[in-house]
Amino acid sequence: MNDEVRKKIAEMTDEADALLFGSKDQDYNSGSVDISDMFPFGWYSAYTFMNKHLNRLLSLYSPNAKEPNHESIKDNWLDLLNYVRLGYAILSVKGELEQVEGVWKDDYKTKEEEEGR
Numbered sequence: 040m041n042d043e044v045r046k047k048i049a050e051m052t053d054e055a056d057a058l059l060f061g062s063k064d065q066d067y068n069s070g071s072v073d074i075s076d077m078f079p080f081g082w083y084s085a086y087t088f089m090n091k092h093l094n095r096l097l098s099l100y101s102p103n104a105k106e107p108n109h110e111s112i113k114d115n116w117l118d119l120l121n122y123v124r125l126g127y128a129i130l131s132v133k134g135e136l137e138q139v140e141g142v143w144k145d146d147y148k149t150k151e152e153e154e155g156r
Contacts, residue, residue, distance in 0.1 A: 051120070059121045078126065081135045085126025092119040 078084040092115050098104060099112050110118070130136040 051117070055117050055120045055124070058117060059124065074125065075129045075132070078129050081133065082126075082130060085122065085130065088122040089119060089126070092122065 077088075080087075095110075095115050096112065096119070099107060099115065127136070
């Protein structure tokens with residue numbers, strides 16, 4: 040890996056960290072909602088977030104793509120990176136990173152279902 044690529048990875052990581060531990064953390068860690076609540080279906084939730092951004096990038100890179108009105112291509116790359124990191128960390132903490140059973144949405148219960156609400 041050359042120095043220019045290393046520098047770009049370091050810049051991207053710093054930018055992603057600023058989002059993840061700054062504004063995104065404030066947005067999702069207020070009140071009774073924790074950022075880990077965004078992954079109620081474990082691996083399937085992580086996959087859904089990543090798939091959303093991969094499809095968004097596919098759309099933005101398509102031959103007939105128009106200039107995005109809201110999130111730029113760069114924003115989508117940074118969000119994808121952060122959802123990969125979040126998914127990995129949260130699944131690791133929950134002990135579900137290496138889980139091979141119960142990886143589909145239908146195999147999980149929401150907090151409300153678990154609490155009988």
